[in-house]
Amino acid sequence: GQQLNQSPQSMFIQEGEDVSMNCTSSSIFNTWLWYKQDPGEGPVLLIALYKAGELTSNGRLTAQFGITRKDSFLNISASIPSDVGIYFCAGDESNFGNEKLTFGTGTRLTIIP
């Protein structure tokens, strides 16, 4: 099936650093979602974006829905140990993220002590 391209694949950072990751698609999506997955668990929704150009924050997380509707980025400021995990973007052709989701390839975040 189709997948969204996420970059980088992995990141090794020190605590306190800012993080930036992005997601690109060859197709247009009407909803972009960002999830975090911890080992052995299901994805947890971080931010949902419903409008092209939209910039939304959730605490230290900020995400934007690209104007072309083919990309999105997620920034994490001042990383902390609990930010470790795998981050997935997901695109949905519907306007509410309530139909079939296409997931990105994931970005694995590791914090170096």
Added chain:
Amino acid sequence: GAVVSQHPSRVICKSGTSVKIECRSLDFQATTMFWYRQFPKKSLMLMATSNEGSKATYEQGVEKDKFLINHASLTLSTLTVTSAHPEDSSFYICSALQGAGQPQHFGDGTRLSIL
């Protein structure tokens, strides 16, 4: 918040066994649930869309006779992996829609290991 529960969280069984995985929405009714499969260090791939009271819609390449889905109530969908073989070993995750205008909420997944 919306809670989706999956059971069992882990199952190990012999080749040829059929395994049933349950997905429940605990504090809301879900007319639509989704089933995903995730291989190690890979992304989630949608297997099928489960609608309450009707047949599931399977994604291309997913065998409907292999992966039986039943959505008998507004709070429960089940995925049965029939005559499981080692290549069916994977992490299976369900999600449920809380309602119109709401994004999907995911369960904690079921790790299936076929010996």
